[in-house]
Amino acid sequence: MGAKAFFVYEPARRPETPSSREPGGALRKSPMTEKYNPQEIERKWQQRWEADGLYRTVEDPNRPKFYFLTMLPYPSGDLHIGHWYAMTPSDAAARYRRMRGYNVFFPIGFDAFGLPAENAAIKHGIHPYRWTMANIERMRRQLRSMGAMWAWDREAVTCDPEYYKWTQWFFLKLYDHGLAYRKFQAVDFCPSCNTTLAREQVWGEDKRCERCDTPVIKKELEQWFFKITNYAEELLRFDGIDWPERVRLMQTNWVGRSEGAEVVFTVAPECLPDAAPGEERLVVFTTRPDTLWGATFMVLAPEHPLVARITTEEQRSQVEAYVEQARRLDEITRTAADKEKTGVFTGAYAVNPVNGRRIPIWIGDYVMMTYGTGAIMGVPSHDERDFAFALKYGLPIVPVIERPDGRAKSLVWEGSVRAGFAQALAEADIPFEYVAIPDRGRFFGVTLTDGAAIDAYARLLQSYLHPGHWADIVGMRWHVVFDDGIMTLDSAEADQAIMARCHAGYDYMRRFQTTMQMWHAAEWYRDVLFHDQFGTMINSGPFTGTPGDRAKAAVIAWLEEQGIGKAAVAYRLRDWLISRQRYWGAPIPIVYCPSCGTVPVPYGDLPVLLPEDAEFLPTGESPLKFHEGFRYVKCPRCGGDAERETDTMDTFMCSSWYQYAYISPYHKAGQRLSPDDLPWDKEKGDYWLPVDQYTGGIEHANMHLIYTRFFTKAMRDMGLVPFDEPMLRLFNQGIILGEDNEKMSKSRGNVVAPDDLVERYGADTVRAYLMFIGPWEMGGPWNSRGIEGVYRFMQDVWSLVVDEADGRPAQPPAEKEVRDLRRLAHQTIRDVTNDIETFSFNTAVAKLMALRNALKAGRSALAGTPAWDEAVDNLLLLLAPIAPHIAEELWQRRHPGPSVHLQAWPTWDPEVAKEETVTLVVQVNGKVRGKVEAPAGVDEATARQLALAEPNVQRHIEGKTIRKVIFAEGKLVNIVVG
RNA sequence: GGGGCGGUGGCGGAACGGCAGACGCAUCGGUCUUAAAAACCGAGGGGGCAACCCGUGUGGGUUCGAAUCCCACCCGCCCUACCA
Structure with a gap:
């Protein structure tokens, strides 16, 4: 080190480019009085950059590309501080990439279809197009005030016909590839928005509309769907992409893969005498084939097609009433209040294929037609819902999986056993407690966990029971012990036999239809009556005794062998419902012809334009339905009279492919399309795609972020793109909260308006403060005082450059001061670089502030020296991505010429950044007793010597034996004494 | 019910096996001023005169050493939910 490193500083340089021009306002003299005026310099530089085309997009194969994308905004009207929070840090990261030598593509656009525009049309009589475009105009202005490096030359607006022409083109392509279909189905419908919704757009326990919070209802409608379920399996894989664990988990749960088996039950022949071939098959999906022997009933979804066929005459009116009620309940709020399971017996029976037993077929609304096969086997002993259902309706419950914990419980009424029972239990080493049951007296309560002990206890119990009395052993063994024998609940028949005897014993037992109901009446038993864990199979014919870890696979293999079932996978994911009964969206390009059926609009006829003269009804019903010119068309195939589809597409359709649209917006505008087209300029796409870094909110994890993955995979299968995933890296920023730590909302009055802040502090300060507030992924509360600190920082940086002349030192600086400043400057380069790489903007800003502090403190001694210049230049370069305007202004004052944003990112010299001494x-x-200064890289022996010499340390080790000395290099010495 | 994230000064947060509280806000004291604001200088987790002791939601554990790793619990937020 020493003298060598002193004056090696050279300002970062790049060849002059034609786009950079003369210095900006540089030589305005009057250093004493010139104050930081962000409004002035920000406006000036924004105009200059624009005029110079600093952010024009150029495909340059000689430079590595970087496609940096931030989720596109919906043009709601005014820019929210949340937009700033989402966009300015990503701009900083994009700018950083650019200074690192990448050719960065950082586009912007508007997600411009959607309900608010249409509601405005209804309310204020403004056409949605005019309303939307006016908002976009206002937002463009506000967005420009951020000073972001957006590629405005590639802006895309999704409601432009030249954009939605391609959205419709995608619909046709998906249709051609069998990925779009129309189906009559009960779907979620928002009565306030007057449209159907995708399942992802229905929120919360009480199923409310994502947009307006109105509880949704079910409606049976013909709707268009995309077959996203074709890609369920692939959507679970995240190979080759670096996405947050949290999003991957949410998507994985959303897809909801379950492994199990499909098992073929059959309707008992006499219940379906005129069955068409195969009609008697009742397939269920189960994740627990190992519990098949415990299936004591079946439940079909009320909408299941077989319901009407199998219902008996006696049950018909009840069943029809229930089906009707289930549908009506759907229309009110089905799941809201109680979750109690309800159902009705159809009167029909099915045959359990594993043991040939007849089991009743019920219907119940806890079974969904949309999951699995719409039919389940009821295994009440090991499925919680089935347990509740069976208990309620008196259906037999037979345990078929042993409890892994082996717990068994037994209650014995004092009056039912001979005297001396307590003593006998004590002698047999069987622990017990006394359990008082109101109105029934005192009981012995025995809990055991060992099979042999249970059997011994059962014999003892039997020998003490009075005739006509009984006691139970539940949890394991499942005995009802009588003085003259032991009955076991091992089948539905046994259940009946037990009940028959108990009914005979006591009249009040007649209230119980099943043994389990009887046991369940005793509170004390309840924790052992049910479990859903894997365990050794019991009461399961040939499989009895199969251990839990093999049971499932063994049964599946056997089912396949027997031809009564097979391994199967079920997904929770449903197909994507894209039909919307609204005007302001891309029309679905389909025509219905009485003779040709469903006919896609020919590619060459796209776009299907929204009629401009639509009439917006206060009912919210789609104007397209009533627009004769739009609705009535000639069939593209036969030329006969036909009708157009009047539904439009979900707006998520537009944003599923927008990252491709940005490549060359409104590609082939005005030209006829064909199925062989590519929606963007191929050469440009080959250069930019796929997206390297995507940023946006986590709230789209199960919507936009799944849809766009689906789109890309479908596009790959159509041969449009050669990759599997649309975005290689994803980062989710947090949410900015109001000062009261609550979500910002107009009703709470805690909304922060970015325009006001920009006017007061300037965009640079707002940007830097948002980055400084905390980790980007966490979000956090706004603090109107906190921003002052960042504003002071900007003023200080300003003053360090502009008022430099004031502080010129009279004497040459001391060597150490120079070294200290250079060290800090190089450490700052190193740390800020690492921080921006990991999106840790908060610590990056903190480190720049620390450098500011050092410059302020060292100013009188160092101003104007090479070390000073190096530190100040680096400060400006490091600040450029975060606060682009002030960095540019000050850079130009020091180095008139090319923009600071065209400079190379600074590099650090590890030698200079290295600490000279360390504090050990x-x-x-393990307790801190002293600190010693040592040269950096001090070896263990020296460190040890220094440590032992420290007076306070000596005091603490005096008279003690040193057992061990731990040396952590460059950090600490720990002396262990005893 | 299931899953996830998080709990550190008065506040936002640093540190993520090695000096807890970087950086900033607010606070207090001082300088300047007739005064205030701004600016500048300085103080600052708690207890104690001090040596020291106690401190990262609570209780255990691992380790020479734990805010950091492990276990249990408490609290807060987010997602999901008759998914068979």
Whole structure:
């Protein structure tokens, strides 16, 4: 080190480019009085950059590309501080990439279809197009005030016909590839928005509309769907992409893969005498084939097609009433209040294929037609819902999986056993407690966990029971012990036999239809009556005794062998419902012809334009339905009279492919399309795609972020793109909260308006403060005082450059001061670089502030020296991505010429950044007892010597034996004494 | 019910096996001023005169050493939910 490193500083340079021009306002003199005026310099530089085309997009194969994308905004009207929070840090990261030598593509656009525009049309009589475009105009202005490096030359607006022409083109392509279909189905419908919704757009326990919070209802409608379920399996894989664990988990749960088996039950022949071939098959999906022997009933969804066929005459009116009620309940709020399971017996029976037993077929609304096969086997002993259902309706419950914990419980009424029972239990080493049951007296309560002990206990119990009395052993063994024998609940028949005897014993037992109901009446038993864990199979014919870890696979293999079932996978994911009964969206390009059926609009006829003269009804019903010119068309195939589809597409359709649209917006505008087209300029796409870094909110994890993955995979299968995933890296920023730590909302009055802040502090300060507030992924509360600190920082940086002349030192600086400043400057380069790489903007800003502090403190001694210039230049370069305007202004004052944003990102010299000395912490038995200064890289022996010499340390080790000395290099010495 | 994230000064947060509280806000004291604001200088987790002791939601554990790793619990937020 020493003298060598002193004056090696050279300002970062790049060849002059034609786009950079003369210095900006540089030589305005009057250093004493010139104050930081962000409004002035920000406006000036924004105009200059624009005029110079600093952010024009150029495909340059000689430079590595970087496609940096931030989720596109919906043009709601005014820019929210949340937009700033989402966009300015990503701009900083994009700018950083650019200074690192990448050719960065950082586009912007508007997600411009959607309900608010249409509601405005209804309310204020403004056409949605005019309303939307006016908002976009206002937002463009506000967005420009951020000073972001957006590629405005590639802006895309999704409601432009030249954009939605391609959205419709995608619909046709998906249709051609069998990925779009129309189906009559009960779907979620928002009565306030007057449209159907995708399942992802229905929120919360009480199923409310994502947009307006109105509880949704079910409606049976013909709707268009995309077959996203074709890609369920692939959507679970995240190979080759670096996405947050949290999003991957949410998507994985959303897809909801379950492994199990499909098992073919059959309707008992006499219940379906005129069955068409195969009609008697009742397939269920189960994740627990190992519990098949415990299936004591079946439940079909009320909408299941077989319901009407199998219902008996006696049950018909009840069943029809229930089906009707289930549908009506759907229309009110089905799941809201109680979750109690309800159902009705159809009167029909099915045959359990594993043991040939007849089991009743019920219907119940806890079974969904849309999941699995719409039919389940009821295994009440090991499925919680089935347990509740069976208990309620008196259906037999037979345990078929042993409890892994082996717990068994037994209650014995005092009056039912001979005297001396307690003593006998004590002698047999069987622990017991006394359990008082109101109105029934005192009981012995025995809990055991060992099979042999249970059997011994059962014999003892039997020998003490009075005739006509009984007691139970539940949890394991499942005995009802009588003085003259032991009955076991091992089948539905046994259940009946037990009940028959108990009914005979006591009249009040007649209230119980099943043994389990009887046991369940005793509170004390309840924790052992049910479990849903894997365990050894019991009461399961040939499989009895199969251990839990093999049971499932063994049964599946056997089912396949027997031809009564097979391994199967079920997904929770449903197909994507894209039909919307609204005007302001891309029309679905389909025509219905009485003779040709469903006919896609020919590619060459796209776009299907929204009629401009639509009439917006206060009912919210789609104007397209009533627009004769739009609705009535000639069939593209036969030329006969036909009708157009009047539904439009979900707006998520537009944003599923927008990252491709940005490549060359409104590609082939005005030209006829064909199925062989590519929606963007191929050469440009080959250069930019796929997206390297995507940023946006986590709230789209199960919507936009799944849809766009689906789109890309479908596009790959159509041969449009050669890759599997649309975005290689994803980062989710947090949410900015109001000062009261609550979500910002107009009703709470805690909304922060970015325009006001920009006017007061300037965009640079707002940007830097948003980055400084905390980790980007966490979000956090706004603090109107906190921003002052960042504003002071900007003023200080300003003053360090502009008022430099004031502080010129009279004497040459001391060597150490120079070294200290250079070290800090190089450490700052190193740390800020690492921080921006990991999106840790908060610590990056903190480190720039620390450098500011050092410059302020060292100013009188160092101003104007090469070390000073180096530190100030680096400060400006490091600040450029975060606060682009002030960095540019000050850079130009120091180095008139090319923009600071065209400079190379600074590099650090590890030698200069290295600490010369380190403070070693000296601990005795893990407690800090002193600190010693040592040269950097001090070896263990020296460190040890220094540590032991420290007076306070000596005091603490005096008279004690040193057992061990731990040396953590460059950090600490720990002396262990005893 | 299931899953996830998080709990550190008065506040936002640093540190993520090695000096807890970087950086900033607010606070207090001082300088300047007739005064205030701004600016500048300085103080600052708690207890104690001090040596020291106690401190990262609570209780255990691992380790020479734990805010950091492990276990249990408490609290807050987010997602999901008759998914068979």
